[in-house]
Amino acid sequence: MEWSDALARGGAAEFDGEAEKNGMMPLRRATARLLSCEVENVCVGSSATELLCSVAWAVSPPKGSNIVSTKASFPSTVYPWTRVADANGAEVRLADYNSGLYTEPDDILSLIDQDTVVVTVSHVEFSSGQRYDLRRLANAAHSVGAILVVDATQSMGMVPIDAPNSGADVIVSSGYKWLRGTYGAAVGYISPSVCSDMYPGLLGFRSHDDIWDLRAERMTLPEDASRFEYTTIHFGAALGLARAIDEICDFGTQEVWEHDLKLADLVIEGANRLGLNIVSPMSERERSAIVSLRMPAGVSSEIISRRLQEEHSILVTSRAGLLRVSPHMDNTPEEVEMLIQALNTLLS
Secondary structure, eight states: HHHHHHHHHHHGGGGHHHHHTTTTTHHHOOOOOOOOOGGEEEESSSOHHHHHHHHHHHHHTTTTOEEETTTOOOHHHHHHHHHHHHHTTOOOEOOOOOSSOOHHHHHHTTOTTTTEEEEEEEEEEEETBBBHHHHHHHHHHTTTTTEEEEOOOBHHHHOOOOOOOOOOOOEEESSSSOOOOOTTTEEEEEEEHTTOOOOOSSGGGGGGGTTTOOOOTTOOOOSGGGGGGOOOOOHHHHHHHHHHHHHHHHOOHHHHHHHHHHHHHHHHHHHHHHHEEEEEOOSTTTTSSSSEEEETTTOOOOHHHHHHHHHHHHOEEHHHTEEEOOOOOOHHHHHHHHHHHHHHHHHO
């Protein structure tokens, strides 16, 4: 808001060329802190989809190769690769899920072969909250010379992520979910083992290593992940997201994770009292703080979601016919109990 007010007052007067050149750095530093990596491994974009599109064209899987993902993935995790596959003659392979929207990890691994170039997944599935073991997927991908690309929009800020030790080659996340930012800013991690080999699919004046050397006849990409930063974005969104991520880090990523899981346990306990079916995985290695509930027969999760917001000021979402509850660090046990009581009222 401070940045937006300054822009309204004087346009570029308070945000000059030097400020614009360094405008991404607060968010890059905060993200590096969050992911336990170097600032050089982090880039900033306007959305996770934008970053994935640029990465997809940078990798550009060739004719006869394949990309492995899941049918349960958020569409933007897969669509950029579908576009590149259509252009190049590559194949997209998607592991299926069962009636509970659960994807068996072995089904993903079974699709990987010597022609696989990319394995790409959502770290946590948006509909069910299922969480994947990134190291296991990375090992399988790397064993055939493929890379692992992760959409962490539904995990980053909730699940602690040690990017260098995760095995992932690329991790992206939008800022407006668990990171508690707003629309218009996203972050990416590019492993130094693959960064220098990637020629971004999206280029602009920021792509040059000296952005104010405005000559069209040359372009030298930065050596680090900032090569994926190519244009002007909403710097206010980026600066705000940096503050939000720093707050998560100050609270402690492990502490946030434990807090969120305790609240998720309370959601599960309350749902059990109401006799609701819990679709989300319960095992420690696959769960997250997303708890997806199946409503009783004949009851619409979309209607319940809308009534919870309109009549009780409680925000949850309807996804894939399920009621998705996502308690986070700003929530309290008392608020979870408010949700359970409100559900009891609506369902009875």
